[in-house]
Amino acid sequence: MAGVSSGTRNKIGTWIGFVLILVWCLLPVVWIISLSFKGPTETSAGSPQFLPKEPTLKNYDDILNNPDFRDSLVNSFGIAIIATFLSVVLATLAAYAIARLEFKGKRLVLSLALAIAMFPVVALVGPLFDLWRTLGLFNTWPGLIIPYMSFTLPLAIWTLSAFFREIPWEMEQAAQVDGATSWQAFRKVIVPLAAPGVFTAAILTFFFAWNEFVLAISLTSTTQARTVPAQLSFFVGPDPFNPPYGQLATASVVVTVPIIIIVLLFQRKIVAGLTSGAVKG
Amino acid sequence: MAAIEMKNIVKKYGDGFPAVNDVSIDVADGEFMILVGPSGCGKSTLLRMIVGLEDITSGDMMIGDKRVNDLAPRDRNLAMVFQNYALYPHLTVYENIAFPLRLAKASDDEIDKKVRAASKTLELDEHLDRKPGNLSGGQRQRVAMGRAIVREADAFLFDEPLSNLDAKLRGQMRTEIARLQKKLGITTVYVTHDQTEAMTLGHRVAVLKRGILQQLATPRELYENPGNLFVAGFIGSPPMNFLPATVEGTSVKLPFGSVELPAEKAEKAAGKGLLMAGIRPEYFEDASVKTDPAGGSTFRAKVDVVEWLGNETYAYIPFEAPPEVEAQLQQLERDLDGESLHTQLVVSLDGASRITEGEEAEIWVDGSKIHLFDPETGENLTVDHEHAGRILDHATQQAADQEAKQDAVSG
Numbered sequence: 001m002a003g004v005s006s007g008t009r010n011k012i013g014t015w016i017g018f019v020l021i022l023v024w025c026l027l028p029v030v031w032i033i034s035l036s037f038k039g040p041t042e043t044s045a046g047s048p049q050f051l052p053k054e055p056t057l058k059n060y061d062d063i064l065n066n067p068d069f070r071d072s073l074v075n076s077f078g079i080a081i082i083a084t085f086l087s088v089v090l091a092t093l094a095a096y097a098i099a100r101l102e103f104k105g106k107r108l109v110l111s112l113a114l115a116i117a118m119f120p121v122v123a124l125v126g127p128l129f130d131l132w133r134t135l136g137l138f139n140t141w142p143g144l145i146i147p148y149m150s151f152t153l154p155l156a157i158w159t160l161s162a163f164f165r166e167i168p169w170e171m172e173q174a175a176q177v178d179g180a181t182s183w184q185a186f187r188k189v190i191v192p193l194a195a196p197g198v199f200t201a202a203i204l205t206f207f208f209a210w211n212e213f214v215l216a217i218s219l220t221s222t223t224q225a226r227t228v229p230a231q232l233s234f235f236v237g238p239d240p241f242n243p244p245y246g247q248l249a250t251a252s253v254v255v256t257v258p259i260i261i262i263v264l265l266f267q268r269k270i271v272a273g274l275t276s277g278a279v280k281g
Numbered sequence: 282m283a284a285i286e287m288k289n290i291v292k293k294y295g296d297g298f299p300a301v302n303d304v305s306i307d308v309a310d311g312e313f314m315i316l317v318g319p320s321g322c323g324k325s326t327l328l329r330m331i332v333g334l335e336d337i338t339s340g341d342m343m344i345g346d347k348r349v350n351d352l353a354p355r356d357r358n359l360a361m362v363f364q365n366y367a368l369y370p371h372l373t374v375y376e377n378i379a380f381p382l383r384l385a386k387a388s389d390d391e392i393d394k395k396v397r398a399a400s401k402t403l404e405l406d407e408h409l410d411r412k413p414g415n416l417s418g419g420q421r422q423r424v425a426m427g428r429a430i431v432r433e434a435d436a437f438l439f440d441e442p443l444s445n446l447d448a449k450l451r452g453q454m455r456t457e458i459a460r461l462q463k464k465l466g467i468t469t470v471y472v473t474h475d476q477t478e479a480m481t482l483g484h485r486v487a488v489l490k491r492g493i494l495q496q497l498a499t500p501r502e503l504y505e506n507p508g509n510l511f512v513a514g515f516i517g518s519p520p521m522n523f524l525p526a527t528v529e530g531t532s533v534k535l536p537f538g539s540v541e542l543p544a545e546k547a548e549k550a551a552g553k554g555l556l557m558a559g560i561r562p563e564y565f566e567d568a569s570v571k572t573d574p575a576g577g578s579t580f581r582a583k584v585d586v587v588e589w590l591g592n593e594t595y596a597y598i599p600f601e602a603p604p605e606v607e608a609q610l611q612q613l614e615r616d617l618d619g620e621s622l623h624t625q626l627v628v629s630l631d632g633a634s635r636i637t638e639g640e641e642a643e644i645w646v647d648g649s650k651i652h653l654f655d656p657e658t659g660e661n662l663t664v665d666h667e668h669a670g671r672i673l674d675h676a677t678q679q680a681a682d683q684e685a686k687q688d689a690v691s692g
Contacts, residue, residue, distance in 0.1 A: 170367035173334050176354040177361045178381040178428065188380075192371040 029256075035249035036060070043245040059250035069251060071223040072231035076255070079141055079227060080209035083148035087205045088198060090149070091156030096186065098157070099164035110161075113154035121151065125218045132219055139221045147219075148209040156201035163197030164190070199266045210259060228255045283345035283435040284310045285331060285468060290340035292326050292492075300326045302492040303340075308436075313462050313469045315483035317476060319515070319618040323492040324472045325440055331470060332361050332438050344435060355384075360429035361438040365445065366421045368413040368428075374400075375409040378427040385432065399431040402461070419450045423457075430461070436468040443478065455481060476516055480504070485670070488512050490616060498670020508672030510659035513559045513652060514613050519595065519627045523613070525606040526558035526653065533558060533651065536600040537626075538580035540648040546663045550653040553662065557606060559652040562595065565628035567636055568643040577647045585625070587638050594634050596642070598626040609656045 031050070035043065036059050038052040063069055098106060128147060129138070137143035167190060175185035191198070216230040223231065232251055237244040285308040292301040301323040308314040316324040329335040331342060333354035342349050349357050360381075369377050376383075378399055382392045400406050403423040413421055422442060429437055442458070443451045459482050462469050473479055479486045480500040488495045488503065488511070496508040500516075507513035513521045524535050531547040532539045535558060542550075550556055568579045588595040602610060602624045614620060628644060636642045653662045664672065 168365065168367065170363045170365060171369065173354070174361070174363055174367035174428075175369075175380070176334070177332055177359065179355045179384040179432075181353075181355065184384060189369055193369075195371075 032249045032252050035245055036253045038246050040242075040244065040246060044242050059246045060254075063247055063250045063254060068223050068231060068234070069228075072226050072228045073255070075141070075223070075225055076210060076227040076229075077258075079144050079148065079225075080206050082141070083145045083152070083209045084202050084205040086145070087149045087152045087156055088202045091153055091160050091201055092191065092194070092198060094153075095157050095160035096164055096190065098161045110158075113157050116150065117154035121214055125214060128215070129218055138219060139225050141225055143219050144209075144212075144215060144225060144227070147215050148205075148212060152205040152208050155204055159201045159204070160194065160197045163194045167193050203263065203266055206262065207259065210255075282310055282466075283468060284308060284312075284343075285314075285436055285470065286341075286343040287327070287331070288341040288343065290327065290330060290342065291338045292323070292330060292335060293338045299338075299492050301330070304487075304489070304492070304494045305340075306487050306494065306497060308468055308470060310468055311466045313459075313471065313482060313484045315479045315486040316470065316472045316489060317474065317479040317486055317515075318489035318495075319616065320474060321491070322489040324474075324489050326492075327489070328361075328438055328440055328470060328472045331436075332359050333357050358435045359438055360432060360434035360436070361440065362422075362425045362429050362442045364441045366413075366425040368421055368424055370413050373410055373412055374405060374416070374424050374427075377413065377424055378405075378431050380428060381432045395431050396427075399427045402430065402464075403427050418446050419454060422446060422454055426458075426461070430465065434467070436470065437462070439469070439471040439473075441473055442471075443473075444475070458482065476518060480516070486516075488515060493673060495673050496670060498672075502668050502670045506665050506669035507559070507652065507661055508664055508669055509661055510557065510559070510609075510613055510654050511616055513654070513661065514617050517561055519562050519629070520617075521559045521561050521652075522626050522628075523606075523610055523654075524558045524560065524600070524626065525603050526556045527554065528552075528556065528653070533648075533653070535580075536602075537582045537598075537644075538578070540578040540580075540646055540651065542651060543649050546649075546651070546653065550662045553655065555603070555605065555656060556662070557609065557654040557656045559654055559661075560646065561650070562627045562629035564647045564650045565630065566645045566647075567594075567630040567634035568645040569635070570631045570633050571645045576649065577645050579643050579645045581641055581643050582626075583641045584636055584638060587636060589632070592632045594630040594632055594636070596628050596630055596634075596636055596644075598628065598644075600624055600626060606656055609659075613659075 034051055037055040037057070039054065039056050039058065042053060094109075097103075098110065124147070132138040132143050137146070171189050171193065172185045175189045176182070180188065210227075211229060212227070213229040213233075216227045217233065220226040220230060228251070232248060235244060235248055235251065237247075287304060287306045290301055290304045291299060293299050304323075304327060306314065306316075316327055318324050326335055330337050331344075333349070333352060333356075337350050344357060344359070369380065372380065375396055378396045379392050382395060387395075396409075397406075400409055403426060405420070405423055405427060408416060408420060408424075413424060416424065422445075425442070439458070443454050446454060455478055458471075462482075471478075471482060480503075483500060485497060485499055486503055487497045490511050496503060496512045498506070498508075503512060503516045507516060507521075510523070514523070527534045528542070528547055528550045529539075531542050531544055533542050533547070533550075533556075582598045584596045585599050586597040588597075607624065610624060630636065630644075652664070654660065655662055661672075666672070
């Protein structure tokens with residue numbers, strides 16, 4: 001009997017923990033969603049209530065019909081996707097080399113990568129601004145893609161080389177004996193097996209590029225290349241004492257949705273133990 | 282189909298240590314060749330050099346009539362089964378088996394036909410759509426074999442394919458491999474450390490020790506005519522007994538008494554001082570159940586432990602070995618990856634034997650089957666060279682040992 005009651009207690013405790021964490025994490029999100037359905041009169045009221053009194057879709061209508069926002073959304077998608085793609089491809093190749101080959105300066109490459117990851121982004125804004133102006137990269141997509149790629153490469157390389165190291169050598173040797181070239185063995189056997197690592201690296205890179213603000217605001221001047229986080233800072237509205245909270249919240253909801261969709265999509269791919277069954281049982 | 286010929290193959294690693302040292306083995310077309318030896322003897326390295334996963338330091342590797350030393354694994358047209366199977370976990374069983382064909386750009390029809398034929402041979406039909414992760418050890422093993430047989434490779438290479446299976450399955454798969462090889466008639470090189478697999482599967486067996494080929498012969502030849510102490514101790518289970526012995530006339534003096542030797546054996550070993558006698562456990566018998574004790578000698582000894590297995594009985598008889606033999610026996614144990622705490626005689630008796638523990642029993646031994654070894658070189662003095670295949674030349678062995686010692690000193 002004691003066992004049962006302690007089991008029940010455990011269950012209750014777990015659920016209380018769940019609820020606490022959920023509230024802690026989701027309350028701000030719910031608040032933003034709630035805000036996005038409120039009209040300006042409600043958001044400017046002294047103490048607005050949690051749920052909207054008169055739910056309205058006007059904010060969404062405004063935001064989605066705002067050409068600046070639409071442009072920045074396109075920029076965000078384009079820049080984040082290209083940066084992610086390039087970063088993951090480069091990191092996959094680099095990590096594979098680091099995991100498989102013995103070459104001089106291997107440790108140096110890894111430590112350098114780590115050093116880059118530790119470098120404060122803000123310190124680079126000034127030099128990059130000047131450099132990009134000279135090279136004509138200021139206010140262009142490549143102007144953001146290049147730094148995003150460089151800042152996410154180290155983490156991607158570290159994540160992926162850890163994954164590659166876990167894949168048994170024999171997989172590749174078996175493929176070579178079966179008639180594959182080194183490249184075929186890599187593409188048909190190693191990459192699919194490293195897929196969880198590739199997706200993890202891709203998600204991390206995408207998030208970084210999607211959420212990044214400092215470089216996005218400093219290295220752009222128009223909606224030609226400005227991403228959503230930077231564009232949001234221009235949503236000030238006509239009255240400086242009354243920022244358009246509803247619209248800001250709506251824009252936040254709109255940019256969060258893709259992230260949630262991506263996580264849900266990739267989550268299925270990030271399955272631990274994909275290599276189970278490869279070798280002895 | 283092709284013959285594989287290894288000519289003076291040497292593999293040296295970066296530190297100069299020869300993992301495989303001047304090994305020459307010819308595998309005839311369609312032959313089942315076994316490479317056997319304790320761990321670290323270089324057998325897997327040798328196999329990986331055949332398939333091209335290890336570079337060859339010197340020597341020639343011939344497949345068919347072609348020297349393949351510098352060919353990539355994919356250009357050698359060999360199929361290999363890895364110790365841990367190395368199945369592709371992201372592909373179904375069907376795709377795993379089809380993998381080599383897809384790489385060879387075979388048409389879908391052809392792939393389907395061949396995969397189904399292979400899966401039928403290996404009874405994998407119902408598992409074709411499953412992933413390797415959901416299969417049992419034996420099924421994975423069969424998939425790995427399917428991947429090997431599906432293409433028309435020149436030879437099969439097996440790297441300890443059964444070592445991950447449990448004992449019962451291992452026995453079944455062993456028979457399966459033998460049957461498959463016979464059916465396909467394909468040249469096969471099979472690496473194992475298990476002497477039972479070596480004896481039962483191989484047409485011929487190459488016994489390796491520390492990178493050096495000790496003897497290359499049929500299982501029967503190895504068993505009946507081991508070329509040296511190492512081969513004698515490695516082949517056979519329970520292992521051959523080694524006893525200090527001195528030859529006087531036509532009889533050999535053992536710790537338990539004298540045994541009559543055939544004249545030609547006694548002659549070969551005459552005047553060599555202290556020798557090592559090798560007697561397999563089954564050359565002994567309980568004198569009381571032996572119906573026809575002619576042609577052998579009997580002795581009395583105190584039996585320490587008895588293991589009754591039903592069909593036979595193992596009896597253990599401890600003895601004291603003189604120090605010069607003792608050192609040699611311990612070295613042999615180390616070479617064989619074993620560890621024996623005391624010198625004892627293992628005798629295999631008929632299951633009907635009633636000998637009990639602690640009893641002094643009368644044991645019969647067949648003197649004609651005794652081997653006599655030189656304790657210094659390990660050479661079998663009484664070997665019948667006509668029926669012993671190819672034996673390592675002892676001058677070569679000593680030169681290699683010398684070199685290894687010098688390397689150790691200078692290195």
